[in-house]
Amino acid sequence: xxxxxxxxxxxxxxxxxxxxxxxxxxxxxxxxxxxxxxxxxxxxxxxxxxxxxxxxxxxxxxxxxxxxxxxxxxxxxxxxxxxxxxxxxxxxxxxxxxxxxxxxxxxxxxxxxxxxxxxxxxxxxxxxxxxxxxxxxxxxxxxxxxxxxxxxxxxxxxxxxxxxxxxxxxxxxxxxxxxxxxxxxxxxxxxxxxxxxxxxxxxxxxxxxxxxxxxxxxxxxxxxxxxxxxxxxxxxxxxxxxxxxxxxxxxxxxxxxxxxxxxxxxxxxxxxxxxxxxxxxxxxxxxxxxxxxxxxxxxxxxxxxxxxxxxxxxxxxxxxxxxxxxxxxxxxxxxxxxxxxxxxxxxxxxxxxxxxxxxxxxxxxxxxxxxxxxxxxxxxxxxxxxxxxxxxxxxxxxxxxxxxxxxxxxxxxxxxxxxxxxxxxxxxx
Amino acid sequence: xxxxxxxxxxxxxxxxxxxxxxxxxxxxxxxxxxxxxxxxxxxxxxxxxxxxxxxxxxxxxxxxxxxxxxxxxxxxxxxxxxxxxxxxxxxxxxxxxxxxxxxxxxxxxxxxxxxxxxxxxxxxxxxxxxxxxxxxxxxxxxxxxxxxxxxxxxxxxxxxxxxxxxxxxxxxxxxxxxxxxxxxxxxxxxxxxxxxxxxxxxxxxxxxxxxxxxxxxxxxxxxxxxxxxxxxxxxx
Numbered sequence: 001x002x003x004x005x006x007x008x009x010x011x012x013x014x015x016x017x018x019x020x021x022x023x024x025x026x027x028x029x030x031x032x033x034x035x036x037x038x039x040x041x042x043x044x045x046x047x048x049x050x051x052x053x054x055x056x057x058x059x060x061x062x063x064x065x066x067x068x069x070x071x072x073x074x075x076x077x078x079x080x081x082x083x084x085x086x087x088x089x090x091x092x093x094x095x096x097x098x099x100x101x102x103x104x105x106x107x108x109x110x111x112x113x114x115x116x117x118x119x120x121x122x123x124x125x126x127x128x129x130x131x132x133x134x135x136x137x138x139x140x141x142x143x144x145x146x147x148x149x150x151x152x153x154x155x156x157x158x159x160x161x162x163x164x165x166x167x168x169x170x171x172x173x174x175x176x177x178x179x180x181x182x183x184x185x186x187x188x189x190x191x192x193x194x195x196x197x198x199x200x201x202x203x204x205x206x207x208x209x210x211x212x213x214x215x216x217x218x219x220x221x222x223x224x225x226x227x228x229x230x231x232x233x234x235x236x237x238x239x240x241x242x243x244x245x246x247x248x249x250x251x252x253x254x255x256x257x258x259x260x261x262x263x264x265x266x267x268x269x270x271x272x273x274x275x276x277x278x279x280x281x282x283x284x285x286x287x288x289x290x291x292x293x294x295x296x297x298x299x300x301x302x303x304x305x306x307x308x309x310x311x312x313x314x315x316x317x318x319x320x321x322x323x324x325x326x327x328x329x330x331x332x333x334x335x336x337x338x339x340x341x342x343x344x345x346x347x348x349x350x351x352x353x354x355x356x357x358x359x360x361x362x363x364x365x366x367x368x369x370x371x372x373x374x375x376x377x378x379x380x381x382x383x384x385x386x387x388x389x390x391x392x393x394x395x396x397x398x399x400x401x402x403x404x405x406x407x408x409x410x411x412x413x414x415x416x417x418x419x420x421x422x423x424x425x426x427x428x429x
Numbered sequence: 430x431x432x433x434x435x436x437x438x439x440x441x442x443x444x445x446x447x448x449x450x451x452x453x454x455x456x457x458x459x460x461x462x463x464x465x466x467x468x469x470x471x472x473x474x475x476x477x478x479x480x481x482x483x484x485x486x487x488x489x490x491x492x493x494x495x496x497x498x499x500x501x502x503x504x505x506x507x508x509x510x511x512x513x514x515x516x517x518x519x520x521x522x523x524x525x526x527x528x529x530x531x532x533x534x535x536x537x538x539x540x541x542x543x544x545x546x547x548x549x550x551x552x553x554x555x556x557x558x559x560x561x562x563x564x565x566x567x568x569x570x571x572x573x574x575x576x577x578x579x580x581x582x583x584x585x586x587x588x589x590x591x592x593x594x595x596x597x598x599x600x601x602x603x604x605x606x607x608x609x610x611x612x613x614x615x616x617x618x619x620x621x622x623x624x625x626x627x628x629x630x631x632x633x634x635x636x637x638x639x640x641x642x643x644x645x646x647x648x649x650x651x652x653x654x655x656x657x658x659x660x661x662x663x664x665x
Contacts, residue, residue, distance in 0.1 A: 074664065276520065407450060421480075426458055
């Protein structure tokens with residue numbers, strides 16, 4: 001009998017990007033992000049726990065613990081059960097792989113919101129959203145057992161079960177790739193919030209009105225917002241002066257559409273768009289033109305494929321493969337520090353989130369938050385659901401100058417903005 | 430329970446607005462979080478709280494840690510100065526300092542949760558020989574550290590892991606990597622003996638033999654689970 005249980009240990013390797021996260025993460029830079037769903041009624045913790053227990057077996061990528069090998073980290077099946085908790089920490093706090101029953105994610109709830117906090121090593125935003133949606137469906141099924149129709153109660157909560165393919169390796173093509181040089185970007189500086197404190201500001205706007213605004217300028221939403229972030233930094237932080245260092249917006253890109261993958265592990269890359277301020281009278285439209293041009297140039301399958309190949313070929317390098325983990329960690333740390341120098345802010349658009357029809361009436365909206373660090377002190381996410389868009393800013397800077405300029409611009413454009421915060425800015429200003 | 434707000438427009442009839450930012454604020458507050466302007470009340474019900482109040486309580490633990498750190502540094506400094514002023518050929522303060530460092534390493538390692546029990550043994554296998562050699566050298570090298578302490582700690586560690594494996598046969602695979610490392614460490618006394626560093630041969634031979642035996646046991650009795658564990662640990 002004992003042999004049977006032991007031989008059942010399943011394991012899988014980390015994907016190409018995930019290898020970075022166990023090395024660079026600590027209490028001050030957690031590599032944790034949060035996706036949340038707002039429901040229309042108060043959350044019941046016990047039902048949520050039950051829903052979580054029902055959901056986890058469908059996701060092999062989530063039911064794991066992180067182990068150290070001699071050459072690489074790896075995931076091993078975690079046989080314990082994760083615990084749902086009432087929210088009691090700042091968002092995106094570090095998840096110690098040795099605590100939390102060794103799970104690399106946390107499910108918490110507060111009032112009408114369910115939060116899924118994920119250590120980036122197991123998955124990216126798309127994978128996390130898939131898990132959150134399945135969890136939400138399972139929760140709604142339990143909470144509204146009596147009123148839901150038979151069809152809804154029997155409806156599967158995921159369409160693909162436990163796809164843990166490393167799509168980076170799957171789509172690796174051996175071709176020559178130019179080594180991209182990282183240029184030092186302009187950095188946001190200023191007084192900090194108290195240590196381990198995270199400021200959160202959400203702004204909710206009407207989607208149709210904002211999309212109409214983008215359409216008028218003939219750009220996409222992400223392009224518009226990326227340009228707006230640069231514009232706000234130029235106005236608020238650079239005081240409309242010339243500066244040698246460019247303002248760089250780092251935009252994570254979901255690669256699943258480009259390479260038709262359904263993996264639940266990480267499968268994303270970045271593009272970097274930026275503007276070097278050479279004069280003191282830029283207009284917003286000028287910036288918008290330049291940014292949307294850069295988007296179109298960088299957001300091609302060709303370009304993304306090159307980035308993948310470059311990253312995977314590093315992992316496949318024979319010297320890298322056989323150097324012990326301790327040595328790799330040192331290398332990754334050095335490479336990571338130099339790569340963050342290239343970003344001013346991070347902007348992640350999770351897109352328009354679709355849910356199954358029957359469940360839609362119980363859901364109010366989705367939002368996402370990304371953990372920040374000293375070198376990237378402000379990060380912004382966009383989540384669209386139904387007819388509204390939620391912009392969420394996480395920041396460790398004391399004064400929300402960027403956020404203020406950002407939302408004032410939107411209201412100047414005639415949009416109604418509703419603001420919500422986690423209260424940090426009332427106490428700590 | 431309040432009624433369901435299925436229509437977005439319904440949530441937007443806002444209670445408070447900031448006249449500078451021209452935004453509506455959905456928090457329970459009187460000032461704008463962006464610019465601290467006093468808000469204009471537009472009436473309507475109070476919004477729900479959306480975030481909990483956070484208590485940060487990392488202070489208590491830190492005071493104890495700081496106290497220990499202070500005492501450690503104080504005793505290191507005092508013993509060094511005393512040693513220097515009353516120097517008679519014995520560097521006994523090195524013992525104090527290395528013992529303090531040993532203490533900190535062990536404490537820090539022990540309080541980390543979910544550590545494999547054999548890792549604790551491995552840490553001792555690494556730290557105790559260093560401590561012993563420093564002590565031996567600082568009171569004038571006699572050789573008791575390499576002749577006795579190192580081989581004996583290796584024997585002890587190997588036997589301890591064997592006992593653990595025997596008691597917890599189900600979890601042998603979780604110990605196996607550390608067991609290999611400890612067994613290989615156990616071969617060191619044999620090498621030192623060949624190099625002539627060790628002069629008392631009995632403990633060194635026993636230590637090397639024990640380690641060798643442990644490796645043989647692993648090869649002979651290791652089953653599929655051990656093999657697959659090693660495959661995971663050594664994947665490249």
